[in-house]
Amino acid sequence: MAVTIKDIAKKVGVSPSTVSRVVNGNALISKETRDKIFAAMKEMDYHPNSLARNLANGSTYAIGLVIDARDDNTFSNAFFNRSVYAIETVLQQHGYNLLITNDREDENCSPVEKLILEKRVDGVILPSSSVTQKLINLLRKNDFPFIILGEPEIEKDETSWVDVDNLLGGEMAVKHLLGQGYRSIAFILENQATVFARNRVQGYRKALGENGCGVNTDYIIDCKGNCEAAYGAVRELASSQDKPEAVLCANNVIAYQVLRALRDSLMSVPEDMAVMSFDNYPFAEYMDPPLSVVDVDTFRLGEQAATDLIKKIQNADYENQQTMIATELILRESTKRKK
Amino acid sequence: MAVTIKDIAKKVGVSPSTVSRVVNGNALISKETRDKIFAAMKEMDYHPNSLARNLANGSTYAIGLVIDARDDNTFSNAFFNRSVYAIETVLQQHGYNLLITNDREDENCSPVEKLILEKRVDGVILPSSSVTQKLINLLRKNDFPFIILGEPEIEKDETSWVDVDNLLGGEMAVKHLLGQGYRSIAFILENQATVFARNRVQGYRKALGENGCGVNTDYIIDCKGNCEAAYGAVRELASSQDKPEAVLCANNVIAYQVLRALRDSLMSVPEDMAVMSFDNYPFAEYMDPPLSVVDVDTFRLGEQAATDLIKKIQNADYENQQTMIATELILRESTKRKK
DNA sequence: TAGATTTATGCAAACGGTTGCATAAAAAGA
DNA sequence: TCTTTTTATGCAACCGTTTGCATAAATCTA
Structure with a gap:
């Protein structure tokens, strides 16, 4: 098994909480112990387990990007790709991961709904083509942050979206x-x-x-x-x-x-x-x-979407916002x- | 807070373990309790929390797809897109999620290394262009399943890869x-x-x-x-x-x-x-x-890669395999x- | 120098599940 | 009717972190 926070604690002779605090940059730990712990972490090649960490934090540090699989175009659309690249870039800067899912029709529970209900991600970016009233209701019910890529047909004034002007x-x-x-x-x-x-x-x-x-x-x-x-x-x-x-x-x-x-x-x-x-x-x-x-500038499109979503995630009462990316x-x- | 397994247990008057077993389709539970539990789950709109579940299972049910960001082409490559689509399709069929990450150079720890070390994913698919000896060593050391997309320059006989013929x-x-x-x-x-x-x-x-x-x-x-x-x-x-x-x-x-x-x-x-x-x-x-x-057939390319990776994940001693997709x-x- | 603060650390309970082991009840066998 | 087996369920530990609260030691204050 991989080395855990307890192994480090044992090795240094402190409690796991102390190690945890050091890992998280808590200021209250003496320089002396901090140094010892860092040394042990390096020596034993310790890396925090993201699952455990996320469970304790109640956050996945991942966001879901939904692709409309019915639209054969989207995935092969060079246009869209730059946006994906931008989204990933922004997320990475904020310590988030990008999870991609196709929106397939499914009898009971679509992959997107699953993502939300099982809390696999902290928020989603969805193409306007997969915006349905049902999905919006689900998102609202679960207080789930989301951003729409492209002006939606419905709820355009009550949602956040980013589109080309x-x-x-x-x-x-x-x-x-x-x-x-x-x-x-x-x-x-x-x-x-x-x-x-x-x-x-x-x-x-x-x-x-x-x-x-x-x-x-x-x-x-x-x-x-x-x-x-x-x-x-x-x-x-x-x-x-x-x-x-x-x-x-x-x-x-x-x-x-x-x-x-x-x-x-x-x-x-x-x-x-x-x-x-x-x-x-x-x-x-x-x-x-x-x-x-x-x-x-499709990079900006994705960048804006990702930035908005992260703001929403980190600040629950961030207001809905509609952004148009200027054309050139x-x-x-x-x-x-x-x- | 969301409804948990305990809430269901309390409501039905059984222990959390029983609910867990029902959720996981364990056969030993009587039809009577099973039905009651299913009813309660539906009524309270219960959905298992993936983080908790994965932590307990020691598995993330996600795999990482690495994109070589230095190669400006890759992401805008319609060719590659079909493969991504195929990968996502196969993963979804097996209950896995697709996590996409750009392979950026980074002083200490690249995003890909992080994915591996922090156990954010159960395996990775990487483009041959990001295959370095350092990365291979890291993967081996951590017993991390991986598949290479494209014939690699190094270790071509000791790794699994899929390429166009x-x-x-x-x-x-x-x-x-x-x-x-x-x-x-x-x-x-x-x-x-x-x-x-x-x-x-x-x-x-x-x-x-x-x-x-x-x-x-x-x-x-x-x-x-x-x-x-x-x-x-x-x-x-x-x-x-x-x-x-x-x-x-x-x-x-x-x-x-x-x-x-x-x-x-x-x-x-x-x-x-x-x-x-x-x-x-x-x-x-x-x-x-x-x-x-x-x-x-780039769909097949991705399909093969994803299928192989899942086999490797589910069967640790699955042998390395090199597949060529025929051209037409x-x-x-x-x-x-x-x- | 006693009391008040500050600093550094540990304890233990969470987070929401899973699972080996124990066990009670029911069914089967003798 | 008394074992033995099978079936159904609970207990409690565990997965690896985080964090509020308690507390001991060190420093400061008067």
């Missing part, structure tokens, strides 16, 4: 395009049913409105989940007499389809039509032409100024 | 190209210093050798970590009189650069030169032309049969 993103993109001289702008999105898509559209409309441009609803194209449909939509758009001067894409797959459609329509970018996209994925700069994109533009060839 | 991958790719009628094949790789690159080259050489083709060492091009260098290399290759008929790329960035270089050299793919790549990334099928790739070919336009 998608409205701002849509707005910035459109303003940039207008500033470059493009007067009519289409927006091709993945699925209008999501909160973030709606927010982006709102930003798009806002920017157009502020510049006195009307919104042509024909220019808002919803792929309804099938991003490859963007190809057909753009081919059609390209052959109409009333084509937009620029197109904004909700993600990289759409952007790729748009570029392909324009090439096949013998239109050049940005001369015949400018293209801009959300999601700064690694390939954006390799595209032909390199794509201007709305970027998001990365400008490349695909939106060069219109001549 | 890169030799086979190189071999399959070359055999496919030869079968399609391409007689001379270049191989552009990221960095020959890595084990997996060396294995791929070995497979490449093997396939050429078996087909009686000599290996032209000028055709093995090492980008030395800078994948964008592939562009220049291919432009040069394209203008030489002795150009290969096909080129195999070690990853998607190289493949992208190669396609770009060929396009800029006014060569068409596959007519003038076939292109094939490792790494089936989502964009491979959208490339122009769609890329043939060597694919790997996904054939698209870029390697169409040469006319």
Whole structure:
């Protein structure tokens, strides 16, 4: 068996409590004993058992990050990864561990519920897609600290969450395009049913409105989940007499389809039509032409979530807070100024 | 405070041990008491406290997955993500939790060492890039079960690891190209210093050798970590009189650069030169032309690692085992049969 | 120098479970 | 009917720490 606090105590000739106090940096222990205990700990290679410690402290020093397994995308989403990395970094700085769990449907008790009920973690970070009323109620009932990643569909004012400022993103993109001289702008999105898509559209409309441009609803194209449909939509758009001067894409797959459609329509970018996209994925700069994109500091997203959660854990009456991470533009060839 | 085993015991009028036995499915309890206890548990919404349980059992029911933070790629690597997902899935099936930690350098005690020494987890899965002799020694000294993800540089015969069969991958790719009628094949790789690159080259050489083709060492091009260098290399290759008929790329960035270089050299793919790549990334099928790739079932990779680790945990003298996950070919336009 | 403080340490009860051993009651065997 | 066996349960120690309270020793105060 591993060496315990009692072994150290015996070796030095003090009580376990004294050793415990030294381990925890209690000031009341004389320098002399402290030194002896430290020496013994080093010699016997003592390391406190986290389970015992946590049981006594009533804390796990772990937090759970929930991944929505139904969303095949999430885990393979480079975007999300930076956030996870940030979360782990912050937690580690505060002495917490990161526990990852998939949110699978389960008859009686889902893995997430288990985490909470069996007190395996001190708090959870959950994606807005797994926020259900049932889960929220459970969390509240157990006084369980939690932070939502992404603006939730429900309880948005009564929960803490962190999201990308998608409205701002849509707005910035459109303003940039207008500033470059493009007067009519289409927006091709993945699925209008999501909160973030709606927010982006709102930003798009806002920017157009502020510049006195009307919104042509024909220019808002919803792929309804099938991003490859963007190809057909753009081919059609390209052959109409009333084509937009620029197109904004909700993600990289759409952007790729748009570029392909324009090439096949013998239109050049940005001369015949400018293209801009959300999601700064690694390939954006390799595209032909390199794509201007709305970027998001996803590290900050995770960092903010983790920091907020730790504050909540350490201070029970920390107030709910909603944070938007500002978007940034990365400008490349695909939106060069219109001549 | 939460309801404990004692509360249930009191309510039903039995001892805590009886409740414990019911919770753990001990057969010796009469159906009558069992039913009463279950009823009470439901009524009082009892859930065993994992910390207490684990302390008593001397087990954490968690395993640690180490991520190499120095490798900026890993976390954003879609490839790796599927493995993580697989690992989590297997662990969950066995009642284990997944704890993720970054392997940061640290003066005295790295996060990974801490995990082990403080017994926060029952075993670890580590990337070959964080396998050091020091860590191996620590693991051995503590009888700590571990599995390595990727063939390690050291101790490869005395440890358990799971890796992609890169030799086979190189071999399959070359055999496919030869079968399609391409007689001379270049191989552009990221960095020959890595084990997996060396294995791929070995497979490449093997396939050429078996087909009686000599290996032209000028055709093995090492980008030395800078994948964008592939562009220049291919432009040069394209203008030489002795150009290969096909080129195999070690990853998607190289493949992208190669396609770009060929396009800029006014060569068409596959007519003038076939292109094939490792790494089936989502964009491979959208490339122009769609890329043939060597694919790997990364889910299986993680699954195997997790399964092996659990076996090791549950059976201390489970023997070391090295598993190679077979590669598969996904054939698209870029390697169409040469006319 | 006696009493009040301060400093340093130990005792023992928690934290919430598990489990070997003892034992009472019930069932089976002779 | 009296053992023997089986079945069902309780007792108490244990897992490795933490911590409130008690207390002895050392230092200070008047």
